[in-house]
Amino acid sequence: MPASASAQEATASAAKETQRPVYPFAAIVGQDEMKLCLLLNVIDPKIGGVMIMGDRGTGKSTTVRSLVDLLPDIRVVVGDPFNSDPDDPEVMGPEVRQRVLQGDTGLPVTTAKITMVDLPLGATEDRVCGTIDIEKALTEGVKAFEPGLLAKANRGILYVDEVNLLDDHLVDVLLDSAASGWNTVEREGISISHPARFILIGSGNPEEGELRPQLLDRFGMHAQVGTVRDAELRVKIVEERARFDRDPKTFRESYHDEQEKLQQQISSARSNLGAVQIDHDLRVKISKVCSELNVDGLRGDIVTNRAAKALAALKGRDSVTVEDIATVIPNCLRHRLRKDPLESIDSGLLVIEKFYEVFS
Template sequence: MKLALQLNVIDPKIGGVMIMGDRGTGKSTTIRAIADLLPEIEIVKDDPFNSHPTNVELMSTEVFTKYKNNENLETELIKIPMVDLPLGATEDRVCGTIDIEKALTEGVKAFEPGLLARANRGILYVDEVNLLDDHLVDILLDSAASGWNTVEREGISIRHPARFVLVGSGNPEEGELRPQLLDRFGMHAEIRTVKDPSLRVKIVEERTSFDLNPQDWIEKYQDEQNLLTKKIIQAQKLLPSVTISYELRVKISEICSILDVDGLRGDIVTNRAAKAFAALNERTEVTQDDICQIITLCLRHRLRKDPLETIDSGDKVKQVVSEVFEIEE
């Protein structure tokens, strides 16, 4: 789970993470903690879309117009936005609304930004994503894939950047996501309850120590946290120069083919995740081992469901990977 989150932060184009697991296993806690690892970002001051001061792809229309006219853009540094999407959210709250009255009376496009605008250049977290309305999940996935949100109301159209890492979590007992929605998430992590008693005791002790004095607990792990932040920043810089050989790309596609994965998303995501993993380990060339480490996360949720299948989908992926790469068990 932590690896999947880190890789998505290094390369948001991987397409987000779906985390399914038992109740009370720290899914939400881990996801909310990732925001503290990330460096601050520079945005145009008082802009509701967290527009980038120089990157045109990450600018709202208003900021882009000012930028084109060489106007001076005042900037500020903010923490990477972490936006929670509540289960009861309406489509207007997610996408934003157009104030029709103001548009008609004053002749201006009065747009009230939604959660997608706030999440631009940040993380959008949906807890219990399997209980969210399917059409809302569709909207989120479309925006995450295209990087833009378009609102069409009463003949008025507004478009703004919505580049974010989409993270969903849920409990499989409460129902699964539709396969075509599941396929749109880049990676899928499964969390199970820890069975080792000594490890369970350690988790309980850490939690108690945090409750007694949160500040001391945070300071105790601050150095480790800072190291990880540095590692992620370095990996983001290194990512554009990471390469993957043709032979390994063929092997990835061979694995997807044997597993009968529909479409090509599995191949694309595995290639991107392998590069991000190599960058995280400060290398510019992807190795076979990199692929073995991340491929289960990328393909587990893309396999066709067979009710008579006794083997877990993750184990099935590992089995095929061992065969293709000729790894001795």
């Protein structure tokens, strides 16, 4: 057994050496709003994902891919298409759960990087959700399920670039799975469910059209990214990118300490999140802001509370401050405001104005 384990490790390290080098998260200049939203969702996936809207060429995809590289390895059952957690029944695939319930303690376990699944724009519902082989089910009496992208994304990140160009029905399916943590496929009276817990990250360019308001509302946070206008900063970004392209290995090594520090910060924040408290008075004021901005439903209140707690945990504190709420509330509410076609002011500024009115 130790020999096979060491062989697995050798294969994993060889695979790591040959895979395409990823730009370090710590090396990304600017775009603090997008980076913070992504980190908070990693600390508390129940925030509900991030919608990143901004100009072309502002590093949206690069930042999302960098985030995956920052995340800690997870324990998975070897050969399982659902990345099943050997210790948590809630995120086990059907077969693994069945084996555990039958008392099987010999499941082969390994550690793996958290997966990031890219959803192609032309993906069909079968490709996303998976398919049931009806013929096999009827002739052999077994539930022959071919897992889709949602199975692969379990315990990882599902990234949809140009989400505003994706078919509304597919966006609905993704959001339903992200909210419930489960994917159910039904064909000809046969039904199969499997865990699909992932962080949903969508990005898009507003020039190519907006998402419908009811779909936008389902994303936990909304980050806006703009083109950097400062000439000095632009030069720095270009130089850093050139340095990375010239020698990715050396470039990554130069950010090793910063990356490690950030990894420890995330790990510590995830461990301490449950201990973070938010005063009743602050919760009332958050709800007052939502109410006075005419935000429909209660998602805005819930997400703002969660995001503020995650930020406090990231900063190593066990209680939420007014500053924490001020930092996250525009990202939690700006996409939930009713759009006035004649309004030229940014909805994030409207949220901040109302915040200071209520909290002053």
